[in-house]
Amino acid sequence: MNRLTRAGSLYFLPASLVFLLFYYWPLVMNGFVSFFSWNMISPRMRFVGFANYQAILQSSEFQKVLVNTVLFIVFLLVFDFLLPYFFSFVLSHVLHHGQMTYRVLLFLPSLLSLAVTSIIFLWIYNPVAGPLSEILGWFGLASPRWFKTPYYVLLAISTIVGWKFFGYNLIYLLAAMVSVPKEMIEAAELENASKWTILKDIIVPRTSPAAMYVFVLTIVFALQYVMVPVNMLTQGGPDQHSANLSYVIYQYAFVFFQAGRSAAFAVLTILLFVLFLLWRGKVAEKGVYYEN
Amino acid sequence: MKTDRPELFFHLLTIALILVSLWPVVFMLSASFKDLSQVFASPLNPFPYPPTLDNYLDVLGRFNVFRFVGNTFFIAFFVTLFKLATSILAGFAFVYYRFKGREWLFNSMLLTFFIPTTVLIMPNYLFLSKLGLLNTPYGVILPEIVDGMGIFLMRQAMRGIPKPLFETAALEGAGAMTVLRRLCLPLVRSPLIAAGIMFFINSWNEYFWPLLVLKDKSQYTLSLAMQMFISAEGGSEWGIAMAVAVVTSLPPLLLYLFFQRFILDSFMQAGLKG
Numbered sequence: 001m002n003r004l005t006r007a008g009s010l011y012f013l014p015a016s017l018v019f020l021l022f023y024y025w026p027l028v029m030n031g032f033v034s035f036f037s038w039n040m041i042s043p044r045m046r047f048v049g050f051a052n053y054q055a056i057l058q059s060s061e062f063q064k065v066l067v068n069t070v071l072f073i074v075f076l077l078v079f080d081f082l083l084p085y086f087f088s089f090v091l092s093h094v095l096h097h098g099q100m101t102y103r104v105l106l107f108l109p110s111l112l113s114l115a116v117t118s119i120i121f122l123w124i125y126n127p128v129a130g131p132l133s134e135i136l137g138w139f140g141l142a143s144p145r146w147f148k149t150p151y152y153v154l155l156a157i158s159t160i161v162g163w164k165f166f167g168y169n170l171i172y173l174l175a176a177m178v179s180v181p182k183e184m185i186e187a188a189e190l191e192n193a194s195k196w197t198i199l200k201d202i203i204v205p206r207t208s209p210a211a212m213y214v215f216v217l218t219i220v221f222a223l224q225y226v227m228v229p230v231n232m233l234t235q236g237g238p239d240q241h242s243a244n245l246s247y248v249i250y251q252y253a254f255v256f257f258q259a260g261r262s263a264a265f266a267v268l269t270i271l272l273f274v275l276f277l278l279w280r281g282k283v284a285e286k287g288v289y290y291e292n
Numbered sequence: 293m294k295t296d297r298p299e300l301f302f303h304l305l306t307i308a309l310i311l312v313s314l315w316p317v318v319f320m321l322s323a324s325f326k327d328l329s330q331v332f333a334s335p336l337n338p339f340p341y342p343p344t345l346d347n348y349l350d351v352l353g354r355f356n357v358f359r360f361v362g363n364t365f366f367i368a369f370f371v372t373l374f375k376l377a378t379s380i381l382a383g384f385a386f387v388y389y390r391f392k393g394r395e396w397l398f399n400s401m402l403l404t405f406f407i408p409t410t411v412l413i414m415p416n417y418l419f420l421s422k423l424g425l426l427n428t429p430y431g432v433i434l435p436e437i438v439d440g441m442g443i444f445l446m447r448q449a450m451r452g453i454p455k456p457l458f459e460t461a462a463l464e465g466a467g468a469m470t471v472l473r474r475l476c477l478p479l480v481r482s483p484l485i486a487a488g489i490m491f492f493i494n495s496w497n498e499y500f501w502p503l504l505v506l507k508d509k510s511q512y513t514l515s516l517a518m519q520m521f522i523s524a525e526g527g528s529e530w531g532i533a534m535a536v537a538v539v540t541s542l543p544p545l546l547l548y549l550f551f552q553r554f555i556l557d558s559f560m561q562a563g564l565k566g
Contacts, residue, residue, distance in 0.1 A: 008385045008388065008389030008391075008468065009385075009389070009391075011381040011382060011384060011385035011389075011468070012381075012382055012385050012397065014377070014378045014381060014382075014437075014438070015378045015379075015381065015382040015401060015438045015443060016382075016397070016401075018378070018434075018435070018437055018438040019400070019401055019404055019438055019440075021419070021435075022412065022416055022419075022434075022435035022438075023404045023407060023412060024400075025415070025419075026411070026412040026414075026415035026416055026419075027407075027411070027412075029415035029418070030411060030414070030415060033414075033415070040414075040418070087306065087309065090302050090305070090306060091306070094298075094299065094302050095299060095302055095303060095306070096299065098303065098306075102306055102310065103556060104552050104556065105310045105313075105314060106309070106310060106313060107548075107552075107556060108313075108314065108317065108545075108548065109313050109314070109316070109317060111493060111541070111544040111545055111547075111548050112317070112497070112541050112544070113496070113497030113498070113499065113515055113540060113541070113544075114497070114499055115497070115499045115515035115516075115518055115519070115540070116320070116497075116515070116518065116537040116540050116541055117316070119518060119521075119522055119533055119534075119537055120316045120319065120320050120534075120537065121316065122522060123319075123323070123335075123530055123533075123534075124316060124319070129332045129335060130335060131319065131335040131336050134335055134336055135336070163313065163316065166313065167313075171556060171559050171560055172559075172560075174560065175559075175560035178560070216406065217406075220406055220408055223408040223410070224408040224409055224410050227410060227500055228499050228500060231500070231503075232499075232519060232522065233522075245410075246408060246410035246411075247410075249410050249411060249413070249414070250410060250413065250414075250500075253413075253414040253417075254414075254417075254504065259414060262414055263414065263415075266410075266411040266414070269408065269410075269411055270411055273408065277406075
């Protein structure tokens with residue numbers, strides 16, 4: 001197919017060009033801007049060396065933001081990784097019927113936008129007259145002011161993002177669960193293996209590539225999608241208690257007009273993310289079962 | 293197959309989960325048909341008594357909803373169209389051209405799916421302002437006309453087509469574009485439609501990037517317009533906000549209603565190969 005080769009390189013062009021301009025060039029730009037003090041508007045950029053990085057690493061804000069970032073990730077791994085993992089196993093290997101209907105209904109929330117979801121949950125969490133405060137009232141509990149209280153705010157926002165992406169991840173994991181050969185499981189059942197043994201010895205190793213994929217994706221989601229409810233409902237507050245790394249990148253550029261600081265935050269985020277991917281690569285080599 | 297007792301427990305558990313996860317949707321629908329006093333008086337009652345259309349009429353009267361719908365549709369339509377085009381071309385090329393660095397190029401494209409997009413927004417914003425595309429729908433569309441996952445899916449789908457079919461076509465002197473259009477596209481129709489539906493829904497639902505690019509209210513998408521109702525803290529217009537939320541959610545929900553099997557199956561297949 002040699003004569004097609006020249007035309008072939010042309011077919012890569014549109015995608016390559018856009019990826020280069022809007023995905024890879026910005027990474028370089030961040031590196032460049034992070035060495036300057038600049039308000040994004042003025043034509044003058046002042047070179048400051050590593051001052052932006054120094055300021056970030058020495059600030060107490062950075063610690064707070066890191067803690068928030070990690071907590072968001074932990075909460076979302078519970079809502080969007082462990083929970084769908086468990087239920088995809090239940091749907092595929094514990095229940096014998098109803099799977100089709102259940103998955104259709106469980107995927108449905110994933111169709112709503114995060115903006116819509118944020119508004120619905122703002123009302124659900126309303127401490128004065130919202131539905132949740134009414135339910136808590138039955139047990140004689142007073143509703144906390146969810147979006148105004150440190151740590152509660154992280155949980156409340158995690159449930160918003162968690163609720164929206166649960167269905168996506170469930171479907172991915174379900175696909176992997178269903179593809180485990182039925183004969184293997186039937187053979188194990190004949191030998192009176194418990195559901196737990198089947199899960200541990202057959203399902204977990206066989207679904208590990210899909211699980212790894214959903215695991216990484218959940219962390220990416222936890223980094224970037226919490227920005228929507230955070231921006232709509234709290235703007236990072238109270239006192240930066242709901243700001244994660246992504247949100248401060250946005251905030252420093254578009255709210256505080258400190259582009260250099262924003263870029264430095266972006267570079268640090270990318271570095272942390274690359275470290276994580278490398279670590280994941282190591283883990284994957286050891287523990288993941290790949291079928292050839 | 294009979295349902296034994298532990299299985300019954302898991303059925304109930306799953307149904308409980310479904311109720312929890314559908315409740316906010318039901319809640320949004322019912323609140324949009326309630327007047328304000330009902331919203332506050334009985335937040336847990338899903339049935340409006342009597343149901344009222346006032347919220348929807350209010351939205352129609354006070355805001356140019358059709359403008360927002362039109363803006364959102366314009367962006368979602370062209371994002372979907374371009375994403376499909378770039379994904380088809382690149383996916384096709386990855387399957388049928390061999391060259392040094394092919395895997396490397398493919399991985400560098402797929403990797404973009406995992407880059408947290410927040411690290412890109414400031415440089416992209418500056419770039420678009422240089423191009424003079426801020427505050428236009430084209431500014432929203434331009435950085436979004438490619439999709440790492442779309443390229444991955446198209447490559448997967450075209451890989452499944454038997455090689456001899458192509459070799460025969462090539463021997464008969466068919467050019468690449470002819471092979472792609474006559475042979476490939478008809479064979480990958482379902483994954484293509486499924487990817488298109490997902491692209492459309494995702495773009496329709498997008499919030500952050502349009503928020504940065506579009507400043508003028510007349511350019512707003514539905515998701516941005518919705519924010520106008522909650523800007524007042526503890527906002528008092530819940531019924532109206534929910535009505536806008538319903539209007540915003542309607543197209544994705546309708547698409548799902550008609551294509552659910554199809555969307556879920558393609559989605560599951562995609563996941564399987566990933």
